[in-house]
Every structure is written in structure tokens, then in C-alpha cells.
Amino acid sequence: MTIYHDPRDPVDETDTGARSDEFVPETDAALRSALEDVQLPATVDEVTDQLIEPAQPPIDTWADVHEQLHRTRLPSLDDAGHIEFDEFRGIVERTDPRADEGRPFSPAVVGTVSVVVLLVLLALISVSIVTAFTVTVITTTVVIWLVPSFV
Template sequence: MRLTPSWFRSSSDESDEADAGDPHGISGLTMVHAPGEDPSTGEDDDYPAGEFLPESDGALLAVLEGMSTPVTVDEVADTLVEPAQPSIETWAVVHERLHGDRLPSLDASGAIEFDEAQGLVERTPPHPSEAGRFAATVLTAISIGFLLVSIGLVSVSVLIA
């Protein structure tokens, strides 16, 4: 995971990191927050983190459905804060809330599959509806009925002949 917004690094930053031998592309930026401090409420930031997080799980699922999964938490955070490009601290709070709270709760409800270790999010395949299962059962029963009738007619015609 890159743990930085997509707009934070330029292509020259990436080449410098590659030359330095950093296999993860980490920019060397360290963010430190005191316990209990919420950087999303800082007065120097025009965009509080709560402004970018969807209020409901359904709204967050709608955002995820618009993305080509699997995606990383970084990509989800980028999508939520685009085009505003807030401070890196705000992006980090959005990322942290997604990774620590919102995505695990969606995973627990079965709406998505979230791998916390890798930071990957995948949509779960839709479950067949009750009506779909009923239709398949009826179709199977009708098919078996026609098969038995066909076998019976062939047996009768062999006995008569």
C-alpha cells in the first residue's frame, strides 16, 4: 500500500525513490498524531475528513460498485476525496477511517470482502434471489417429468412392437 494520496507524489518523486532502492515507494513522510487528536478537525484545513466519507454504508457501497474491484483502500480514499485534493492529513484520516472502521463493518455484514492485511477490497458476488431459486427448481421438475414421460412412451412402443 502506498499510504499517500495519488496526487501527492510527482513522477520525479517516483524515480528518485526507485534510485534510492525503496521497493515500496514510501516517500519518507511520517505523520504523528497525539492520542485523542483528530486531525480532521484542524482549523488550518479547509476540508474536514467527514465531508468526504459517505454517511451510510449504502452510499459507500455505491462508490465501490462504481470502481473496478479489487481495489486498495488507497484507491477508495482517492476516489472519495477527488477532485478536492485536501491536505495529506485529511486524506490520511479518510484512509484510516475506511481501513479501521467502515470497510471492516461492510466485510462483517457480507457486503464486501476486505483483506485488512493487504488493504484490498472486493465486491461479493450477488446472491441468487428466492424467485430465481424457485424458478430453477420448477424448471428442473418439469424437465424430469418430460424425461420420464419420454422413457415411458419408448418402453410402451418397444413392448407393442
């Protein structure tokens, strides 16, 4: 919803906060609880509509609620990690609490361990090849020394 404001119209700044305060929950916990009733992802407009329903306040009150959500309340919930809020697009999404579940180790740790295991295997294979080569050389040398003496 686009809100137009004519700069020639007088604006009463004294009751702006009072109008929006009755619709916006006072605490972050109460706002998070109110967001549970909203189908997310949602726009700030949809969140504002959900908070204001079923009242039919003036459009200025709706705009005040929208502005308070967009400028302060939703960014603070985003900073705290309770939601994901894209200020540019005006989209509110839930954070995924299960994002790190199932991953006991970070990708960096897994990569480091994989490289170490690979190097150990390479060393073991190299030692095995060197041992086989050494045994072959020694065996060949002994056979060459001993066989001509039997012939």
C-alpha cells in the same frame, strides 16, 4: 502511498473527524453506492483516492479518510456481507451474490443422498445375487433328485 508522520510535529486532533467526514459517506448504503463507481478489486488507497477526487485536500485529510475506511467503515461492510475486505492486504472486493445460485442443495446434502443411494443399490444387487444363488441351488437339488430316478 506511504504516509510519514514526524512525531515532533504538532497534530491538531480537533478537526481530524471534520476533515475526513466531508469525504466519507455517512451511511453504509451511501458507501456501498460510492464503491460501485470503483473498479474492484481495489486497494484502500484507490478507494480513498476515488472518494476524495476531484478535491485536493491536504495529505493529513487523505490519511484520515484512509484510516477511517481501513479501521471502521470497510470492516463493517465486510461483517455485513456487502463486500469482502482483506484488512491485512488492504484489498476490497465485491461479494459474489451468485455464489450460491445454481446449487439448490449443499455439498453435504448431495454427499449424504449419494451414500444412501449407493447403499440401496448395493442392497438390491445383493438381494438379486442371493435370489439367483438360491434358485440355482434349488434347481440343481431338484434335478439331482429327479434325474437319477429317470435313468
